[in-house]
Amino acid sequence: MKIKEAQTWAIKKLRESQIEQPEISASLLLAEILSVAKSYLMLNPDQLLTDNQEKKYRSWVLRRMKHEPVWYITKHVEFCDQDFVVNKNVLIPRPETEILIELILNQVKNKKLKIKSPMQILDVGTGSGAIILTLAKQFGDYSSNDSEKSSTNNSSHLSSNNKYYASDISDKALQIAKKNADNFNYRTKILFKKGNLFEPWENKKFDYVIANLPYVPSDKMSELSLDILNFEPKIALDGGKNGLEIYQTFLSQATDHLNKNGRIYCEIGDKQGPNMTKMAKQFFPKSQVEVIKDYGGFDRVISIQNS
Ligand SMILES: C[S@@+](CC[C@H](N)C(=O)[O-])C[C@H]1O[C@@H](n2cnc3c(N)ncnc32)[C@H](O)[C@@H]1O
Known part of the structure; x- marks a missing residue:
């Protein structure tokens, strides 16, 4: 043939x-x-x-x-120009999530953040590790490429001394995240832990907390395409009633884990900006909250800056 x-x-x-x-x-x-x-x-x-x-x-x-997704068949996918191993135990990293990464990198590059270096960076619900590994790589790359610039313009967030942490409730997902970290040669740069939301991080505070947690409302799960519904892990998608149940618990716990001037970035569903903003204001009343839209004009990321 x-x-x-x-x-x-x-x-x-x-x-x-x-x-x-x-x-x-x-x-x-x-x-x-x-x-x-x-x-x-x-x-x-x-x-x-x-x-x-x-x-x-x-x-x-x-x-x-x-309807098995192409990326589960080939066992790998490209995300932010990097190759990630995936299998049925992890959500396939999406282009929408690249917006989250872009936003963080732009804010760091433009020095919009008043955070001391080195930064403590946590990815909750890490799945394949796509977010934490991309950030670690990007911050590391900037520091080596722009080391002279960094030291003169005091862009100290770009320091490769940042500390990286990642957790997931799924052991099988963590195995894939660790495999990807091995492939990046970053296994020793990231501390991986298993557990529910902030449970693995008792008494620990962070400058950046990033989360792409499940946000599909339970009663909308059946409307997902067969590719997603029949193959991607339900635990990575189902956000409970109204889709924000997990994020509500996440925000209630986050108050004990965010440093002064720290930031939370969460990926959200396309119409969840207003409800998520309300919840963010409830748990972080003095914070600055911003909803960032994707290229299609839909709500995609919420950023919460602690005061
Ligand atoms: C939407 S996927 C995102 C995966 C990856 N961060 C990404 O952006 O591609 C959500 C992830 O959160 C994890 N998860 C779900 N509930 C959780 C919880 N209560 N605590 C920690 N992780 C959770 C799932 O196992 C899954 O890996």
Whole structure:
């Protein structure tokens, strides 16, 4: 079978199974099997697949036809230009979450934060570790690339001496986060702990607390696409009644864990800004609260600055 024939077959099969954008899945899976970029497929339509490649492609397409996400099939995904291992025990890191990262990096770069260095940074509900590893890498990179600038303009937040912490209620998710940390060579830079919200961090305070906790309202879970509903972990998605139950407990505990001038950043659902702001004001009455929208104009991140 040639590349072009394999793709045509896969697209037809995926379309019959109502997979959205079948062309994308067909190309991603084939490119992964051949270890090439997607553009290679277009440039080499007549290349023949080996028997093993064809067999593997057919079995992967069959899995995709049952709505298994491409990234669980290939076992890795790109997030903020870095490769992360994923499996069914972790949420696949989303492009929306990159907004959270961008926001934090911009604020740090623009020195909008009055935090002493080194910073204590916690990621609650770390899943694959995408957030904490990206931040550790970015802060580390800035400090090595801009070390001269850092020392002269006093951008001390960019110091690679920052301390990184991450926790999750799921042991299996933590195993993946640790694997990713190994792949980044960051295993010793991040302290991972298992536990419910702030439980693992008794008596510990942080300058930055970042959380992308479950926020889908329980009664809306059944409206999720089959890719998500049948494959991604429910514990990573279901936010209880109105979607903000876990965040409510999180904020109530966060009051004991945030340093002066510290910040909390949470990813939220597209219409949850007002309710989340109300809750943030209840637990942090003197804080500055801001809802940041995504590129589609929907609520996406809430930032809370402690006074
Ligand atoms: C939406 S996923 C986010 C994963 C990752 N941070 C990301 O952005 O891709 C939520 C994560 O929170 C974890 N989680 C759910 N409830 C939790 C709780 N009560 N305490 C700690 N972690 C929790 C889940 O296991 C899951 O890994």
